[in-house]
Amino acid sequence: MQSKHSTGKIVSVCVSKPKIVEVNGELVSTGIFKEPVSGRVQLRTLNLDGDEQADLTVHGGIDKALYSYPLEHYSWWQKQLPDVEFPLGKFGENLTTTGLLETDVFIGDEFQMGTAIVKVSQPRLPCYKLGIKFGRRDVIKTFVQSGFSGIYFSVIQEGELGVGDKIKFLGGDEYRISVSDVANLFNGKRARDPDFIELCLRSQLAKQMKRFID
16 A cells, blocks of 8 residues: 555755844744755755754754645645745745645655655654744644644655656555654644554654653
8 A cells, every 4th residue: 555645746945054033132043944946956865955954953864854845735824824925935844745745645655756765754843943934933833733744754865856846656664654643643633542652663753752652
């Protein structure tokens, strides 16, 4: 069995070096203010060329080398926050995509994007910097409760990708744990079913789950 959507598409590629912004009189370094880029971009083991994370204790690393967010969610957000503008990359994602939803994609799924191969690692749990990007703190709670977490990937094979590239499903693992199920476990929408938690602990989510249940 494979993911419900075997192919998707990249509609935006965004990167950013860390920037210093002032928040409540304090200086904060953040890489969340990503901007779209054109042409082919090299994806490496830890990030896209031109992209960096500011706080490597909670962002980046092998399991968070690439972050995608579905374009399909943008219309929902526009209804929730009608006074906010939503250019592509608004959520600090590297890739804005179509056809790659959290409900249909599973932890461990592998995809080809351009000449790169990536593996789904986990949903996103946002930090306070998403509130900085939006200029409002309440967006963090809305983001978590929405279940629209976006998808983090690790890099299996480095390569180039760009806008318009198809996202091709290559295969998955035996556990069949959707990104949405994990996000909803963290936000409380899914009950802490012991069997499901045990399944997660046996899967590639072991490190994250142990931190969650401690």
